[in-house]
Amino acid sequence: MTQSAISIQNVSKQFGDTIVLRDINLEVPRGQVSCLIGPSGSGKSTLLRCMAGLEHADAGTITIEGAPLGFVEGPDGRRRQSAAELRRARSRIGMVFQQFNLWPHMTALGNVSAALRRVRRMPRKEAEDKAMAQLEKVDLAARAHHYPSQLSGGQQQRVAIARALALDPTIMLFDEPTSALDPELTGEVLNVMRALADEGMTMVVVTHEIGFAASVGNKVCFLDHGRLLFHDTPDKVFAAPRNPRLEQFLDTYLDRGAFLVQ
Amino acid sequence: MTWSLFQLLLQASLMTIFVSAISICAGLAIAVVLSALRMSGNRLAYAGAGLFISFFRGVPLLVQLLLIFNLLPVIGITLPSLATAIIGLSLCTAAYQAENLRGGFEGVPIGLIESAEMAGFSRMQAFVYIRTPIALRLTFPALVNEAILILKSSSLVSVVGLVELTKMAQNLSASTYQPLPIFASAGLIYLVINLIVALAARRAEAALPGLPAK
């Protein structure tokens, strides 16, 4: 049996009285693109943030490449990982946020090279060379010395992707990467993601881009009210949706003409 | 009022600028440390920093300077008046700047900290490389205000025996019996210095790279 890149078992979480994740079980296969879709408030972003270790599940376990994330099992029950343990556990994960979250006081090059220099302790020259190579990959080498405020939303998000890739992750998590973008700017970001998928990167993508999920996703997971209702290949999910909630959800996207399956 | 008297005032104003500049920078460094203590999650550090800020914001600078000037020798520390003046001004402005910085640190969007976390930064590294520079940019206008305030407040360091612009004006006015033109000239020099600082700050702010969105 090949080990999953991410394995999620019986994960539940609530904020106060609101249950946001109910007993989620999901295997994220290596080298594949898994898309999380669902209405807003369905818990898909929270699930992704749990995979990133930014949120802690109340129950259940998440393992990254076989290693536990967020908690360690001890002789007397489980305890939260220390900050250093958590950093180690997610060192192979790259994350891309809806709001880009580029650091405004650094240039594009500075954003991509910062962690290489400060965390990986690379010499400046080496870090910047590597960062430059990543920026070239997202076709932004010409903008390396621009500050985020001088870049379009699409460019900012591509810098954010380069920043995550610079740390050589084996898994990339995308939290609604195009939701904050003007419609005409989503294409450039989706193209970068498509290229990444073609290279065989393990990706988990929370998205409202049904077209992207249908054409690039290997697996589509539909969440609703904190439940993972089902997950399957895109053609099975989209071609003949049997679930009323999914049908209802997809209808809202049909109106937008984003539904692109055969 | 002669040109030579005015020149003496100009020379003394260099001391005003020097003392103020050093105090602003030292105060900023102390303010960042105070902010770190307040955000450290350690209750003792939080209370200590809070007490420091409350005291130095609560006591008139004149009284603080008198306190430092007279207390240090009693506990066996004798410092030249220049050092005493700088210590007094730095501690005072540190308290105010820490209060300004609090708003700046709260204004750093949480997403920027999360992205630092995901890039592998430790809490300390994120504080040094991400939070502090952004907070400083957010509070830059307040910092400029504080700089102008300190330039004006530095007139008080005459009470610890340092001869800067105001003390020079006092001395000259006592020896020449011309308080009116001399204090007016001193005021004019302060005004011009502050104007230059304000203008330079405006240009600097325009040149600073962008602030976080929202």
Next chain:
Amino acid sequence: MSFDFAVILAKGPQILAGLGVTILIWVVGTALAVALGFVVATARRFGGPLVNAVLAVPVEVLRGTPFLVQIFLLYFGGPYIGLRLDPVTAGLLGLSVYGAAYYSEIFRAGYQSVPPGHVEAAECVGLSRGQTILFILLPEMALLVLPPSLNMSVILLKDTALLSLITVPEMTMTVSAIGSQQYAFVESIVVLALVYWGLVELANWLGRFTERKISKLSVT
């Protein structure tokens, strides 16, 4: 090293007298500063561009120079142009004029915060200029103006300490004089610092209390 606070505290009545002068000058000075600042801001708002420009000069000069230089100029320079004031009057005048410059800026920001449409609407229903200010502008800007006004009053409280340098018999002057007489200068300054600290914290607390009460009246 040994501290003897008893000799300072024995002079309690004198200290209280100094405290009384400090509070009196503070309260009266702040009230005058608020009133004068309001007049200046109102004149700048409604007096046309010339009045606005002319009044900007003293405001910027007062805000750009140290208070200490201002009171030295007034107290030591005043007699040369026939302005012979006793220390308390000079101090009160100096504090009021200095504070007025800052209050005028606070009120100016307040006036600017009220949408011009509200003033036009008031004029349309026939309110006079005075009525517009009193019934429309002042209530609308009150919430915005309150916090910086309270803040400024605390700054003025601390600035009254400078009046000791022109021999106003306020608290700093009184207590440090006691310290010198009793050969207990350090102790006197410690007492002084603590009293100011308490006073400022009290003023801050009162300010926060007032803000909380007033902000409940907010309608927006």
